[in-house]
Amino acid sequence: MIAAVENLYVCFARYPTPRNLTVCEQCGPEWSAADITSTPLRSLSLAQLEALHVMSLSDDDFRYYFPRLIEALLAEKAPVFAFDLGKLRSRTLSWPAPERAAVTSLVDGLWRSLLAEYPADLGYFSDSPTLIDFTYWCDQPLQVHLNRWQMIDTVSAAEHLGELVEWAFSVREPIEPAVKDLVVNFLAQPVIGERLSAANLDDAEELWRVCGR
Structure with a gap:
């Protein structure tokens, strides 16, 4: 994924450091806006991005x-709850073609990396339910x-697949409504x-036979 991330940095390099920022006093009381804007981009932490409410910034910022x-x-190895990545939905559609292509390359790389290894080592993106949602939110x-x-x-x-079967048919968290039918039809x-049978995933196969077909 290194190449895909580097491609993002190249494609989005034309955007200057935002200046009119507000830091949430509850999310980041230890930082001022000046602290964050003076920090090199690649050194910013998720906590600092959370303190900026980054998903709510203007499009250029x-x-x-x-x-x-x-x-x-x-x-990030731990679950991430601070970012509503669903706010990406429809946002990328207005971006210039090179930026949309970079997002497409990112999502494609995430899927290829995910399916090549189990468990995957992709931080927040290490499971298929999360990547399914992210793909939809990125308008892919x-x-x-x-x-x-x-x-x-x-x-x-x-x-x-076994993980997705378990998530779709036994986990209480709902599938993104807009892709629920697509995912269920895929699993059917x-x-x-x-x-599942070829991989000797007996529990997942049984759940699939009961709920997925």
Whole structure:
């Protein structure tokens, strides 16, 4: 993912350091706006981005921080609750073509890296439910990635399928409503059961047979 992140930095380099920032006193009482603006972009922490309420910034200001946000999320091992990444939805559609292409490359790289290894080492993006949501929020075609997934006959890809089956049919957190039917229809395919069986994921296969078909 190093190349995809570096590509983000290159594509969004034209945006200057925002100057008219407000730091949330509850989220970051230890920092002033001057502290954060004087910190090199690549050295900013997720906590500092949270203190800026980065997802609520103007589009140009947000795009300055976007590469660092993604880079920091990739390195974050703990669950992240402070960022409503759903606010990305429809935002990228107005970005210039090179920036949209960089987002497409990022999402594509995340999917390829995720399915190549289980468990994945992608920080916030290390599970398929999160990446499904992120793909949708980035206005990327989820079906393309699901189609590619079902063609990959590896144990790691099957392990991620098992995780998605468990999440879709036994976890209380709802699937993003806009993609729920797409995900459920994807999981209903016979090939999903075949992949789970071939990988000896008996519990996931049983859950799939009861709930997924």
